[in-house]
Amino acid sequence: MSSTGYALTGFVSWALFLLVVMEIIRTYLVVTGKVAANGFMPDNSGLSPFMQRLARTHANCIEGLPIFGGLLAIAIMTSRTEITDPLASWFLGARIVQSTIHLVSTSPIAVNLRFTAFVVQMAIGVYWSWRLMA
Template structure:
């Protein structure tokens, strides 16, 4: 299994894990507040601050999956994992850091650090994109 394979799988595990934690949190919240209806706003606005951040962390991971996961699966499907293997673990580490910061705080410093983690992921994805396109030019 290449680094690309492992990171692709771990990214999916992260999304599933966040979904399970969110479902558990919403169940707990519904029981603790004795909600009459189990309708939750998709953005997490009806929850506590932590519930909101947890909802956003899950959605943020899902929102970034098309370009990160898409490039990883492209590398796997075209047998070009050599393009992504070297930086795949860094992308995953930055993804986990971004998720952790988002769940921990929404202070200005946290938002700036989260953006840096996002830029690392985005920059690496642009680098990968050029790695895939270069042989076609």
């Protein structure tokens, strides 16, 4: 598999990992009687700040998947992974860094670092889009 294929698989797997973590915690909350099974909001409002950040972090991945995952998939489907391969691992790394920082802190420095990781992803995405259209 190409670096592009690994990055796409990694991106999807990261979103799945975040979902699994969220559902493990939610299951614990239900089993221990702290939250009713039907007491969850999509954004985890009413739960801990960490759970709210986890929901938002997962949503960030899902929101980016059609864009960034789409570009990776286009490269694979058109046999043009030579365009995406060189930056594919950088993209995935920036996504994981962004998510991890989001989970850990909302301090001003953390928000700036998280945004920087997102800017890296956007720059890579714009570059891939431009090259794939050329």
